[in-house]
Amino acid sequence: MIKINDLLIPTLDDVDFSSKKILVRIDINSPVDPKTGNLLDDSRLKAYNSTIRELVEKGNSVVLISHQGRPGDNDFISLEEHAKILSKYLDTDVEFIEDVMGPYAREKIQNLEKGRVMLLDNVRFVSEELIEASPSQHAKSYLVRRLSPLFDGYVNDAFAASHRSQASLVGFPVVLKSSAGRLMEKEVSALAKIFNPDDYPKVFILGGGKVLDSVRIIENLVKKRLADRILTGGLIAELFAVAKGLDIGKDNIRVLEKLGILSLVPRARKILLMGGPIEIPVDFRVEKEGKVIEEPLNKLTGVIKDIGTTTTGIYSSFIKDAKVIVMRGPMGIIEDERFREGSKTLLVDALESSGYLIIGGGHMISMLGNVTVDSNKVHISTGGGALLLFLAGEKLPALEVLSTSGVK
Ligand SMILES: Nc1ncnc2c1ncn2[C@@H]1O[C@H](COP(=O)(O)OP(=O)(O)OP(=O)(O)O)[C@@H](O)[C@H]1O
Numbered sequence: 001m002i003k004i005n006d007l008l009i010p011t012l013d014d015v016d017f018s019s020k021k022i023l024v025r026i027d028i029n030s031p032v033d034p035k036t037g038n039l040l041d042d043s044r045l046k047a048y049n050s051t052i053r054e055l056v057e058k059g060n061s062v063v064l065i066s067h068q069g070r071p072g073d074n075d076f077i078s079l080e081e082h083a084k085i086l087s088k089y090l091d092t093d094v095e096f097i098e099d100v101m102g103p104y105a106r107e108k109i110q111n112l113e114k115g116r117v118m119l120l121d122n123v124r125f126v127s128e129e130l131i132e133a134s135p136s137q138h139a140k141s142y143l144v145r146r147l148s149p150l151f152d153g154y155v156n157d158a159f160a161a162s163h164r165s166q167a168s169l170v171g172f173p174v175v176l177k178s179s180a181g182r183l184m185e186k187e188v189s190a191l192a193k194i195f196n197p198d199d200y201p202k203v204f205i206l207g208g209g210k211v212l213d214s215v216r217i218i219e220n221l222v223k224k225r226l227a228d229r230i231l232t233g234g235l236i237a238e239l240f241a242v243a244k245g246l247d248i249g250k251d252n253i254r255v256l257e258k259l260g261i262l263s264l265v266p267r268a269r270k271i272l273l274m275g276g277p278i279e280i281p282v283d284f285r286v287e288k289e290g291k292v293i294e295e296p297l298n299k300l301t302g303v304i305k306d307i308g309t310t311t312t313g314i315y316s317s318f319i320k321d322a323k324v325i326v327m328r329g330p331m332g333i334i335e336d337e338r339f340r341e342g343s344k345t346l347l348v349d350a351l352e353s354s355g356y357l358i359i360g361g362g363h364m365i366s367m368l369g370n371v372t373v374d375s376n377k378v379h380i381s382t383g384g385g386a387l388l389l390f391l392a393g394e395k396l397p398a399l400e401v402l403s404t405s406g407v408k
């Protein structure tokens, strides 16, 4: 069992999963190259080896289910390439099924032989997956009603998605014997060990594009006074600059408007009024008429694509003095080589600092490449939003449901 505060979550040691058919929720959502549509990083695909191998060695047949991207975004793609990469890391054929819950998928699942592994297509192709609802509501979803009769058990190993109350994450534990997988177990235990709320200063470096999630995370961190400094980059920095009443230029306002981020300005202002220790960049690397230049915050004329050199220097000095550093989301549009500098420099400084470092989110992890790290000092999490919400003490629905309805 994993113990988190008053929750007891069953692991693979607490369920008898041998010679069974098991549905395993993983999170292999990965950054995608917008030009080619290929995956830019496969860290999350390597992470599930122990769970899948263990289930196969115990004679189970394993059906993997995951999401990738969000509808409308260019990383909302099928899982065909993922299946090929999983096959390589698992050293066994992972059959890709171009269906999620239709007759073709159900027949394939029914006929799956002992010890074999298959991957269903992107579960977010099923629209009801995107609804946030309670476990009991999701237990009535078509996805759960169509798939659950085909399985003897359910394993949730998708730590990175455990902050979502979606059908594939919370519906199955209501109706199937369920447990956490080995990755979920490892993430939760490592974080409990490395993240001591009493260690300070704690510096959070938050960037990227999921601004709504970041606002929720920052609200939690500020309310619980968990962060000594929150260094912002990416779109979240632009939001807080606007919330502080600063002029970021009409082109950047247009970007925020188009992405629906301006509606978050009142929430960001409230965080500032609560005394949130939010730092914003003093300069940016921008693109203007095809050229890359640096501009100070109060004189922006180009489109923001990265933090500037002066900001990187200031943020680095905060990182050097920190006892705990948490990084999630890049400082800029790192898919473009010209805008990786800010994120790269801060990452190197964080790795060299004497503080504990927790890195999360697909994009920052993709920047690590093959760097080897000291696992006593650095935790590389598969989680992004889930990681930060877990550290901020928020309840994660997919974990909660495992604790209440896990072993049947
Ligand atoms: N200034 C910016 N303007 C527009 N997009 C930006 C900016 N800065 C960063 N981004 C984009 O943010 C995206 C990464 O953000 P995201 O929130 O997905 O981070 P992540 O760490 O990968 O999170 P997760 O793993 O939870 O998905 C990248 O695609 C990057 O181009």
Ligand SMILES: O=C(O)[C@H](O)COP(=O)(O)O
Binding pocket: 027, 029, 069, 070, 160, 161, 164, 210, 362, 383, 384, 385, 386
């Ligand atoms: O990358 C993540 O944080 C998880 O895969 C969840 O993805 P989502 O933010 O699109 O729900």
